[in-house]
Amino acid sequence: MPERRGRPTKAIQASILKRQRHLCNACARPFSECGPVEWDHWQALSLGGNNGPGNWQALGRPCHRTKSARDLGMKAKAERIARKLAGAWPKAKRPLKGRGFDKRFIQPVIGRPYLKAQYIDGSGVERESKRRNPQ
Numbered sequence: 001m002p003e004r005r006g007r008p009t010k011a012i013q014a015s016i017l018k019r020q021r022h023l024c025n026a027c028a029r030p031f032s033e034c035g036p037v038e039w040d041h042w043q044a045l046s047l048g049g050n051n052g053p054g055n056w057q058a059l060g061r062p063c064h065r066t067k068s069a070r071d072l073g074m075k076a077k078a079e080r081i082a083r084k085l086a087g088a089w090p091k092a093k094r095p096l097k098g099r100g101f102d103k104r105f106i107q108p109v110i111g112r113p114y115l116k117a118q119y120i121d122g123s124g125v126e127r128e129s130k131r132r133n134p135q
Contacts, residue, residue, distance in 0.1 A: 004051075005045065006051060007039055008039055008051075008053065008056045012053045012056060013039070013058075015053065016039075016053075016056050016057065016058050017037075017058055020057070020058055024058070024059055024060040024063050025057040025058060025059055025063075026059050026060070026063035026064075026066070026067060027060065027063050029060070031058075031060055033060075034059075034060025034061075034062065034063060035060035035061035035062055035063075036060070036061055037058050037059075037060070038058070038059055038060070038061055038064040039056060039057075039058060039059075040056070040057050040058075040059050040064050040067060040068070041055050041056060041057075042054075042055050042056070042057055043055060044071045044074075044075065046071075046075045047071065047074060047075060047078060
């Protein structure tokens with residue numbers, strides 16, 4: 001269960017502001033330009049963060065809202081991945097059709113990788129490529 005939300009103590013707030021030189025941690029502007037100070041977790045509690053002093057940062061209001069919106073997107077993605085891995089994700093009605101792949105593949109010249117590579121077609125016929133390795 002994630003930790004409870006809270007605010008850093010006054011002593012931790014003072015040390016954070018000193019560490020950040022009284023600047024917003026997102027845009028590096030003074031709070032007089034960026035807006036009032038809001039306290040934020042570096043790593044959101046919902047994404048495994050904690051309430052320790054090293055996980056707090058001071059942000060201006062617009063920067064904090066931007067980061068919180070990004071954290072919500074990351075949280076939603078983490079939940080989707082967890083549901084998919086748990087098997088709770090619905091299967092597709094129609095699988096996506098891939099575009100396939102090239103039947104040829106590149107095989108380097110053995111012993112001399114600085115020379116041209118050779119292509120092996122699906123028919124098994126070898127031919128030299130027209131490209132040189134950029135080494």
